[in-house]
Amino acid sequence: MAGQAGRPRLEVADILRRHAGDYLRAHQPSAAQLAVMRHLQECRTAALGGHVDTCDTCDYVRISYNSCRDRHCPKCQSLKKAEWLEARRERLLPVPYFHVVFTLPEELRPLALRNKRTLFDILFHSAANTLLAIAADQKHLGAQIGFTAVLHTWTQKLDFHPHLHCVVTGGGLAPDGQRWISRSPDFFLPVKVLRRLFRGKFLHALATARDEGELEFEGSTAALHDQRTWRRLLDQLYSTEWVVYAKPPFGGPEHVFRYLGRYTHRVAIANHRLVSLADGQVQFRFRDRADGARSKILSLDAVEFLRRFLLHVLPKRFIRIRHYGLLAGRNVHTKLLQARRLLEGNSTTPHPDPPAVPLTDLDWSERLLQLTGVDIFACPACRTGRLASVPFEPGDIPLSAVPTPEPVDSS
Numbered sequence: 001m002a003g004q005a006g007r008p009r010l011e012v013a014d015i016l017r018r019h020a021g022d023y024l025r026a027h028q029p030s031a032a033q034l035a036v037m038r039h040l041q042e043c044r045t046a047a048l049g050g051h052v053d054t055c056d057t058c059d060y061v062r063i064s065y066n067s068c069r070d071r072h073c074p075k076c077q078s079l080k081k082a083e084w085l086e087a088r089r090e091r092l093l094p095v096p097y098f099h100v101v102f103t104l105p106e107e108l109r110p111l112a113l114r115n116k117r118t119l120f121d122i123l124f125h126s127a128a129n130t131l132l133a134i135a136a137d138q139k140h141l142g143a144q145i146g147f148t149a150v151l152h153t154w155t156q157k158l159d160f161h162p163h164l165h166c167v168v169t170g171g172g173l174a175p176d177g178q179r180w181i182s183r184s185p186d187f188f189l190p191v192k193v194l195r196r197l198f199r200g201k202f203l204h205a206l207a208t209a210r211d212e213g214e215l216e217f218e219g220s221t222a223a224l225h226d227q228r229t230w231r232r233l234l235d236q237l238y239s240t241e242w243v244v245y246a247k248p249p250f251g252g253p254e255h256v257f258r259y260l261g262r263y264t265h266r267v268a269i270a271n272h273r274l275v276s277l278a279d280g281q282v283q284f285r286f287r288d289r290a291d292g293a294r295s296k297i298l299s300l301d302a303v304e305f306l307r308r309f310l311l312h313v314l315p316k317r318f319i320r321i322r323h324y325g326l327l328a329g330r331n332v333h334t335k336l337l338q339a340r341r342l343l344e345g346n347s348t349t350p351h352p353d354p355p356a357v358p359l360t361d362l363d364w365s366e367r368l369l370q371l372t373g374v375d376i377f378a379c380p381a382c383r384t385g386r387l388a389s390v391p392f393e394p395g396d397i398p399l400s401a402v403p404t405p406e407p408v409d410s411s
Contacts, residue, residue, distance in 0.1 A: 008271040013040045019302040026303050033310045036072045043068035049394045057385025074271045081265040092253040094343050096170035098188040102127040103163040103243040110220045117315040118214050126202040127164050128324045134189050143172030143181040146326030154268045156286035158308035173339045180342045188246050195244040268312040
């Protein structure tokens with residue numbers, strides 16, 4: 001499957017185009033899943049229209065099709081991610097950062113699949129309230145921290161595994177706002193306390209949601225309609241240790257920035273991990289954590305691959321990246337600025353200067369150039385000319401006027 005230079009030989013869209021019909025005959029996707037299936041198949045094709053680019057110096061011509069801009073699309077995150085990261089850079093403090101992960105227990109995953117919005121909201125609120133409460137406790141830190149939480153719902157094998165990645169300041173602003181309270185670079189907050197408080201907050205919120213009729217019980221979760229079955233599930237969950245762990249701290253703000261660039265706008269699987277599609281089988285690479293994170297190849301039936309991929313479609317307009325404490329919107333221009341003032345005299349990390357021209361004053365191509373260094377109007381053939389772009393609507397492109405591009409060997 002040759003394509004443009006730098007383009008993966010195989011994409012999720014290719015698998016959908018070949019096997020979406022097989023998937024629809026075997027499963028009944030939700031409206032949100034159907035929309036994602038359609039968007040990915042149409043992305044960067046004539047179905048969405050586009051533009052014809054011609055060089056003002058040489059005879060180079062190319063067709064560029066429009067993107068679907070779906071957040072589940074492996075091809076549509078670059079500019080959005082770059083813009084988001086630039087905004088985050090302005091809010092990084094010159095302190096160590098910790099990485100804390102909150103995982104939803106396996107017993108709750110079927111319920112979460114049926115009630116994504118409700119369960120994911122509870123996951124965010126419970127984890128955030130746990131971190132804020134323990135950090136504010138004088139027995140632990142006695143300060144207000146700041147953190148960003150990012151929801152991931154997948155494993156390397158595309159199984160449904162909801163968990164939150166939290167990037168947390170290694171210290172916080174004292175209650176009186178007059179000093180920064182640091183945390184040891186080797187220790188954040190007691191994990192056992194985090195686990196138990198998180199468990200209690202989550203299960204309390206879950207029981208409240210059931211009492212208020214906010215949960216749906218169908219399919220494999222239908223038995224939870226019964227009060228005794230529900231009670232047994234809660235008792236089981238209260239009696240087990242939940243998975244919350246703190247990874248080794250980041251080296252500093254720039255390490256945090258690079259980490260966020262890798263994780264915030266990820267989708268369930270990137271196209272570069274796909275290996276082959278043949279005889280109805282999809283092969284893709286995964287890291288086997290049980291074997292020292294070694295890279296291996298997994299083969300799945302194409303319909304099963306699509307089923308797993310679509311498990312991770314989020315509810316419409318659901319916010320999967322959220323900010324809390326010092327990084328909450330209401331605190332960014334007050335408490336976060338005060339924290340920065342307190343830390344400036346003790347830091348050797350310079351705060352980045354704002355851009356000469358605000359990003360909001362630039363069009364999307366100028367923002368892309370400033371944030372990523374990619375100049376989409378530079379001619380890739382002669383390297384000196386500039387491309388002039390003429391848009392076209394779906395079906396309007398004058399194909400006879402466009403030369404057929406020579407195939408590129410991407411093997």
